[in-house]
Amino acid sequence: MSSEKIDVRYVAKLARIALTDEEVERFGAQLGDLLEHVNALGALDTSAVPATAQVVESRNVERPDTVVPCLSRETVMAQAPQRQGAFFRVPRIIAEG
Amino acid sequence: MERSLIERTAAEIARGVNRGEHSAAEAVDAALARVGDVEERVGAFLTVLSDDARNRACAIDERVRAGERLPLAGVPLAVKDNMCVTGTRTTCGSRILERWTAPYTATAVRRLEDAGAIVIGKTNLDEFAMGSSCENSALGVTRNPYDLSRVPGGSSGGSAAAVAGYEAAIGVGSDTGGSIREPGAFCNVIGFKPTYGRVSRYGLIAFASSLDQIGPLTRTVEDAALVYDAMAGYDPMDSTSIDRPVEPTAKGLLESLSGLKVGIVRQFDTRELGDDVDEVYDRAYHDLEALGAELHDVSLPTADYGLATYYLIAPAECSSNLARFDGVRYGSRVEAADVQAMYENTRAAGFGPEVKRRILIGTYALSSGYYDAYYVRAQKARTLIARDFEAAFAEVDLIACPAASSPAFTFNAKSDPYSMYMMDYYTIPMSLAGLPALSVPCGWVTPPGGALPLPMGLQFAAPLFSEKLLLGAAHAYESATKHALKHKPEVGARG
Amino acid sequence: MADVTLTRYQAVIGIECHVELKTLTKMFCGCPNEFGGEPNSKVCPVCLGMPGALPAANGEAIEHVVRAGLAFGAEIPAFSKFDRKNYFYPDMPKNYQISQYDMPLTLGGEVKFWREDGSMSACRLVRIHLEEDTGKSTHAGSGDGRIAGSAYSLVDFNRAGVPLMECVSEPEIHSAEDAVAYLESLRRTLLALGVSDVKMEEGSLRCDANVSIRPAGSTELGTKTEIKNMNSFRSVHRAIENEIARQIEVLESGGRIVQETRGWDEVNGVTHSMRSKELAHDYRYFPDPDLVPVEFSRETLESIRGSLPELPWRRFERLTGQYGVEPKQATQLVDNVALAEYFERVVAASRHPQQAKNLVLGDLSRLANETQIPVAESKVTPEALAELIALIEAKTINSKIAKDVLQRLWENGGSPKSIVESEGLAQTSDPAAVEKFVDDVLAANEKVVADYRAGKTNVAGFLVGQIMKASRGKADPALVNELLRKKLG
Known part of the structure; x- marks a missing residue:
């Protein structure tokens, strides 16, 4: 754990949140503070400790392969911020590799 | 003197409806009238469902007339607005969902409705349940009914305030790091977080999936038990809900603590919280002893790392859970020339600062090069914290400690994010370990110069799946001490 | 590209396949898993990524992957889990894909395949994992349905959440022919197992190829490119050939191969760079806290193993080896x-x-x-x-x-x-009876017999036909030939 400065712009890009310069400054400082608190974890010896992703150890919870009713199309499309016919419409997608 | 319908407990209302002494419609009307009286000052609700509630009440009355007996017949229920209710606006206190109507009902809410409870409205919360005061709501201000100049706590502050202000008999909230217990303590009500996985999360809009748990906010422990009994149990729609029988808790609640070993956590030094607060907890521990409990010192050496652990795991999960709010399928949207800009603008406008902070820190903690140093390390610390509790529970039946670091504070008192995070110092370790825990009123402090006394909460925590014991102990403590009844809310209660 | 140049290089190819599993319902919800249909008509809160909805894993889909793994001789680890792969894309409802990162359902194994000449080969698998499919975007406003230059896109989520098996091969295929043979064998096996329809035209089988070249004899891997948008086995073949040729040309002209994704352009028969101006991907994988791990007991695995049908490559080997069936016919039989x-x-x-x-x-x-x-x-x-x-x-x-x-x-x-x-169709092999037919026919066809004796020996066929006809087909043809030859002298 290092206390290096977070590249807030990069992280915000990954998270798809537009930030103003002022926000970059403010969040950068706040996140830096938080990371300093969080870095206290470095004092714990966790080398031989397994990670806990979930506290209750269930296994093999599976659903039977049986069809259940879908939502009606009106219900689905009624919420669309923008639609075209039966499709959701989004602005131009920049090609991704 | 006969108490008015709004002051009655859920147990009393259900009994009255089932016996035909009054109708569900009367109970709901009384609650809605109370909402009309005090809501302008309290602001517990984001949406009040008067018509739906009245219709549902009539349907319950018919079922009761037809001979059905329902454990929560006609009980007015306040639902935190991060749980879906079909056909109802469900906002999470966020601009991004301000106009979203849920097309389905959360399992927990449906089970309460099946038990006869009537949803009278959706309550305010910190945006996406991220906060400890309700101040992070983008859609409304909720005030503490015991002192309107103070916050109700959070994130389930709306449900806590609605119940404390007699606007609803019962409320449900969600607790991720203390979001039921802390507002419970601030508002002089019971705030109960069951074992992780006991109540289905299906339809609860996720903040941090491995921590979120739905639970009751009620004025009595018995009501909390009734609500829990109605909600708990396996749900095939939530793979993390636990598939094992639920032991009913409401019947035969304990009246004494005799023979119970209660652990007092050595690391939780209440003297740091100020003399008046320290005195309340000191007194509470003595009361436990007086009620027959054996007090033991227990050690939770890693509990102090709870906050750091939590503020990596919860934001990491939230950064992923909240990615779906993108302006494509539902929710608000800010148009742009290309889809990436649309995402960025939509999310910039739709989320408030606390949500953005947590998404950013979580994204960072999961990003390439930092995953092991932050996220994995936090998961390992989580293991150590859970082990500490296991070791403690090998020696004691229950743990007692503060529910919050202070009583309710005034608006804008915690401008620095970290000082707000500290409010959950005592509740986060239990959340990380998945343990059932609750907050029960344990006394009052009067801040210097302040006119109004403020409630405090004592937290009990128990081993996994020990809800029966936990609620029983809280009931015994509540019956013997009756702290909750010592003061009336500032908004008053109609006699 | 001259063959001489080609022999100086060796192509190294790895294939990544995405296979939609044949189940009644989607991976994490009960919506029907069916191809096509009215847009956005097969969706629910779960596969639309609505607030509050949670996934519940389809047990049948998990078993399908295990079946495939066992068929390919893969190891099925005792513990497997689902992870979230985080990235934003309009046809991905949650903006994360539930997938498997470091603990897939199956590890290793190999796909045996055969070539047109009947020779067998094999390509090892890295892993097979289970994930959910995305929806479909249609790009509009550019006139040609392509993403480049489109003004907006239309999204249909019917496919979102369909169970998808990703099958990754080791880079040990060395020709376009073998790549197709590998895919054919994979397709046949999955079909035989009943785990997928494997139809490339419906997108239930999609594949990408990682292609690199190296000097013949070298063991180091060259820089690879990833080829996408191949929608038939024919285009896989063409695209790989084309890419190998392109890479050789780049190296021969003193250039360097750039690691990148290239799209196959079926119409013009070339690959073109799909380099993105976007951020480098950082998928931020982490265990999905909404799902629980999957564990297999030995009993479960043995019972699945016991239910496997005979595998196509095994049948092919028996047909060609044991029964001497020609490779082409053996392939027909396998199919x-x-x-x-x-x-x-x-x-x-x-x-x-x-x-x-x-x-x-x-x-x-x-x-x-x-x-x-x-x-x-x-x-x-x-x-x-x-x-x-x-x-x-x-x-x-x-x-x-x-x-x-x-x-x-x-x-x-x-x-x-x-x-x-x-x-009474039994063959007449009695020499006396057959001789009678022969004599009768010779007597009735004196002119033909004379022609034969004059050197027109090709009329013998006519006489045989007449004799067979007289015997109603029953005369032993060998005997007829023998007697006729004797009598005609």
């Missing part, structure tokens, strides 16, 4: 399991693979074709066919009569023996 099983029952009953092959793949298949009735569903049982073979082998009937009997069997079923007996 028609019912016919292959029929064939093997005939072989088992007759112990005569050569005749069985001729009759099943020749006459019977022709009849099946003409009547549109599959051989295995016809009135000709494998046992009847074996009986027919026995009659032919015992020279009880000749091949001409055999065809007639087969026609009758096809129409009415029954036993060839009784048909031969009741119709």
Whole structure:
């Protein structure tokens, strides 16, 4: 754990949140503070400790392969911020590799 | 003197409806009238469902007339607005969902409705349940009914305030790091977080999936038990809900603590919280002893790392859970020339600062090069914290400690994010370990110069799946001490 | 590209396949898993990524992947889990894909495949994991449906959440032909297992190829490119050939291969760079806290293993090796399991693979074709066919009569023996009787006999035909030939 400065712009890009310069400054400082608190974890010896992703150890919870009713199309499309016919419409997608 | 319908407990209302002494419609009307009286000052609700509630009440009355007996017949229920209710606006206190109507009902809410409870409205919360005061709501201000100049706590502050202000008999909230217990303590009500996985999360809009748990906010422990009994149990729609029988808790609640070993956590030094607060907890521990409990010192050496652990795991999960709010399928949207800009603008406008902070820190903690140093390390610390509790529970039946670091504070008192995070110092370790825990009123402090006394909460925590014991102990403590009844809310209660 | 240049390099190819699993419902919800349909008509809160909805894993889909893994001889780890792969894309409802990162359902294994000449080869697998499919975007406003230059896109989520198996091979294929042979074998195996329809045209099988080249003899891997947008086996073949040629040309002209994704342009027969101006991907994988791990007991695995059908490559090996079936015909049989099983029952009953092959793949298949009735569903049982073979082998009937009997069997079923007996079709091998037919025909065709003796020996065929006709086809053709030759001198 290092206390290096977070590249807030990069992280915000990954998270798809537009930030103003002022926000970059403010969040950068706040996140830096938080990371300093969080870095206290470095004092714990966790080398031989397994990670806990979930506290209750269930296994093999599976659903039977049986069809259940879908939502009606009106219900689905009624919420669309923008639609075209039966499709959701989004602005131009920049090609991704 | 006969108490008015709004002051009655859920147990009393259900009994009255089932016996035909009054109708569900009367109970709901009384609650809605109370909402009309005090809501302008309290602001517990984001949406009040008067018509739906009245219709549902009539349907319950018919079922009761037809001979059905329902454990929560006609009980007015306040639902935190991060749980879906079909056909109802469900906002999470966020601009991004301000106009979203849920097309389905959360399992927990449906089970309460099946038990006869009537949803009278959706309550305010910190945006996406991220906060400890309700101040992070983008859609409304909720005030503490015991002192309107103070916050109700959070994130389930709306449900806590609605119940404390007699606007609803019962409320449900969600607790991720203390979001039921802390507002419970601030508002002089019971705030109960069951074992992780006991109540289905299906339809609860996720903040941090491995921590979120739905639970009751009620004025009595018995009501909390009734609500829990109605909600708990396996749900095939939530793979993390636990598939094992639920032991009913409401019947035969304990009246004494005799023979119970209660652990007092050595690391939780209440003297740091100020003399008046320290005195309340000191007194509470003595009361436990007086009620027959054996007090033991227990050690939770890693509990102090709870906050750091939590503020990596919860934001990491939230950064992923909240990615779906993108302006494509539902929710608000800010148009742009290309889809990436649309995402960025939509999310910039739709989320408030606390949500953005947590998404950013979580994204960072999961990003390439930092995953092991932050996220994995936090998961390992989580293991150590859970082990500490296991070791403690090998020696004691229950743990007692503060529910919050202070009583309710005034608006804008915690401008620095970290000082707000500290409010959950005592509740986060239990959340990380998945343990059932609750907050029960344990006394009052009067801040210097302040006119109004403020409630405090004592937290009990128990081993996994020990809800029966936990609620029983809280009931015994509540019956013997009756702290909750010592003061009336500032908004008053109609006699 | 000159062959000389080609031999100086070796191509190294790895194939990544995405296979939609054949289940009734989607991976994490009960919406139907069906191709097509009205847009956004097969969706629910879960597969639309609505607030509060949670995934619940389809047990059938998990078992399908394990079946595939066991069929390919993969290791099935005792513990597996689902992870979230985080990235934003409009056809991905949650903006994360539930997938598997470091603990997939299966590890290793290999796909055995065969070439047109019948030779066998194998390509090892890295892993097979289970994930959910995305929705579909249609790009509009550019005129050609392509993403470049489009003004906006339309999204349909019917496909979102369909169970998808990702099957990653080691980079150990060295030609476009082998890449296709690998894919063919993979497709046949998954079809035989019943885990997928594997239709490239419907997108239930999609594949990308990682291609690099290196100097022949080298063991180091060159810089690879990833080829996408190949929508048929033919385009896989063309795209890989093309990419190998392109890379050789780059190196030969002193250039350097850039690691990148390239799209196959079917119309122009070239790959083009799909380099993105976007951020480098950082998928931020982490265990999905909404799902619980999957664990397999040995009993479960053994019971799945016990239910596996025979694998196509194994059948191919037996058909070509044990029964001497030509590779092309063996492949046909592998692709028609019912016919292959029929064939093997005939072989088992007759112990005569050569005749069985001729009759099943020749006459019977022709009849099946003409009547549109599959051989295995016809009135000709494998046992009847074996009986027919026995009659032919015992020279009880000749091949001409055999065809007639087969026609009758096809129409009415029954036993060839009784048909031969009741119709008196048994071959006449009695020399006296046959000689009588020969003499009669020679006497009736004096002019032809004279022609023959004058040197027009090709009229012998006419005489044989007349003799067979006189015997109603029953005369032993060998005997007829022998007697005729003797009598004509």
